[in-house]
Amino acid sequence: MPLLVWDYIQEYENERADILAAVDEVFRSGQLILGPKVEQFERLFAAYHGVSHCIGVDNGTNAIVLGLQALGVKPGDQVITVSNTAAPTVVAIDAVGATPVFVDVREDTYLMDVEAVAVAMTDRTRCLLPVHLYGQCVDMAPLLELAAEHGIPVLEDCAQAHGARQHGRVAGSWGAAAAFSFYPTKVLGAYGDGGATITDDDAVAANLRRLRYYGMEDRYYVVATPGHNSRLDEVQAEVLRRKLTRMDRYIDARRAIAARYAERLADTDLVLPSVAPGNEHVYYLYVVRHPEREHILKALESCDISLNVSYRWPVHTMSGFSHLGYGPGALPVTERLADEIFSLPMYPSLSADDQDKVIDALRRTLDTL
Structure with missing residues (x-):
């Protein structure tokens, strides 16, 4: 599966x-x-x-x-x-x-x-x-x-x-x-x-x-x-x-998964999540960046690993909000990020073996770029 x-x-x-x-x-x-x-x-x-x-x-x-x-x-x-x-x-x-x-x-x-x-x-x-x-x-x-x-x-x-x-x-x-x-x-x-x-x-x-x-x-x-x-x-x-009553346990599990991603991917050229000073991150999503995102998504899909992009289309670029008048380049950082960000699997019940599968497939793919 x-x-x-x-x-x-x-x-x-x-x-x-x-x-x-x-x-x-x-x-x-x-x-x-x-x-x-x-x-x-x-x-x-x-x-x-x-x-x-x-x-x-x-x-x-x-x-x-x-x-x-x-x-x-x-x-x-x-x-x-x-x-x-x-x-x-x-x-x-x-x-x-x-x-x-x-x-x-x-x-x-x-x-x-x-x-x-x-x-x-x-x-x-x-x-x-x-x-x-x-x-x-x-x-x-x-x-x-x-x-x-x-x-x-x-x-x-x-x-x-x-x-x-x-x-x-x-x-x-x-x-x-x-x-x-x-x-x-x-x-x-x-x-x-x-x-x-x-x-x-x-x-x-x-x-x-x-x-x-x-x-x-x-x-x-x-x-x-x-x-x-x-x-x-x-x-x-x-x-x-x-x-x-279990939410703090869910958060602890998410942080443990995030820490393992960070440790195992630190020596790659992925841009890993940055935590702002004073923040305690709960890792609802584990969002990384790479300019070759589309290649990475396809490569991991071929390994039966589903990744996600949150969000591929900034809201101001959607046709439903074109009446607001925000043209290309209006929000340059937002638009640049939208071309590079993607999310790795992240949920409290994600097993170590499944996380290793993601990490290993990512590393193999990154080594070919």
Whole structure:
């Protein structure tokens, strides 16, 4: 069988009894939507991040959509973010009628270039949306200082950074709110879709709870618009609650795999991941660079090893966002990285033998270049 860049089957075998017990417990409870399992998970996830509120939603995209709306972002406003991200980050901005404004990224970490944010700000800027990409945090202190100077909120996109820390502080606890995805590939992944928005602000939390439930506070009575049907279900909440108790173990396993890649590939001409000062990387993805990427991808595919490119097309180059007017060369670092980056297999249950298979095939391929 081919070796995949991500695979949940071994993890499921290891945790099958607990996962099936979670499903059975919910099915026997008589409550499937917005019941005690969602409340328990929300309480524990908020506590993990040291904030007061967690609002479970149906997916990570809507976690951003609702987060933007709860923070007051409206049609015509501008939101500064990056193009080196999964498209849902930007789709969410578009969904609330705001305009995404892109800044370039740092070549060493692939993260938002905070110095570029000040240049990009206008009198229409209403939110800063940093993406904690691949498993580590954007430089938050200067970004928060800039946001405070202009009186605008920061919404953290933490879809790829569950448990990542900067100077000891966990991702998602810095801004006015933070959005998480629990898509199955994530560091904390559900067995289906799921998401959450967290905040320490009582008013923002109240708004988020209304937004996810049609704008209602009491059943059948809408108190404010817009409203959505965007609810985390009881089954996924209970699966996530149980997996949350194991999340730090998942992170330890990812770091061990990353350390082994780093040791065994250090003498190659691959550009390996760089960890920014103060960051504690969780290695959601193990992203490397090489100018001969396409050759490497094909060579490893011939060895039944699947690699991935996250992301081959920067969002500003996609036809769906051509109306924003970003031509070729607008974000030179982002565009250069998109031609060279690729991801090696990375998940907690990746065996040493399978990792050796990847490393050995990579080394053989690199030796021919």
